[in-house]
Amino acid sequence: MATFELELVSPERLLLSRPAEMVVIPAAEGEMGVLPGHAPMIVKLAAGLIRVTEGGQVTEVLFVPGGFAEVTPERLTILADEATPPARLSKAEAEARIAAADKAYNELGLTGTPEAREAAMEQLLAARAMAAVAEAA
Structure with a gap:
């Protein structure tokens, strides 16, 4: 092929x-x-x-x-900033990334720029996706 x-x-x-x-x-x-x-x-x-x-x-x-x-x-x-085989993903690291991204997003509140809030939300969604893949692996 x-x-x-x-x-x-x-x-x-x-x-x-x-x-x-x-x-x-x-x-x-x-x-x-x-x-x-x-x-x-x-x-x-x-x-x-x-x-x-x-x-x-x-x-x-x-x-x-x-x-x-x-x-x-x-x-x-x-x-991409990183690429990891699913078997090497750590659920604990993913949970730590979720906590950090959630904190960063909440700290922006309504005072952050729309771009900053969008970037923080992308980090949060990436951390949640990482946790889902780590759990499934």
């Missing part, structure tokens, strides 16, 4: 670079499958799972707390 190049990049380093037949990403509008020859686009990612398919089977699953993806017919580049 045809493949395309998948790259997962964090601000510090290249996390993953390999061919893939299909990758399902957690786009902000919902899960999105990427295949070779996909139309070019840039997509905002929500917190969720990236699933890499090779040989007709899911070979790798990674949790990302958000980010962006650039799709071209030959390549999928995912930009």
Whole structure:
């Protein structure tokens, strides 16, 4: 089957670079499958799972707390601060992130800018998604 190049990049380093037949990403509008020859686009990612398919089977699953993806017919580049296999996620760490994000959001109250409140809410939703994935793993 045809493949395309998948790259997962964090601000510090290249996390993953390999061919893939299909990758399902957690786009902000919902899960999105990427295949070779996909139309070019840039997509905002929500917190969720990236699933890499090779040989007709899911070979790798990674949790990302958000980010962006650039799709071209030959390549999928995912930009994320972190990517973690679900089995390595800690429920305790997720709960700590939820508490910190909830506190930050509540401290903004009605006095914070809409952008600051939105960013704090995205952090809270990412932490909750991380907790759900950690619990399921």
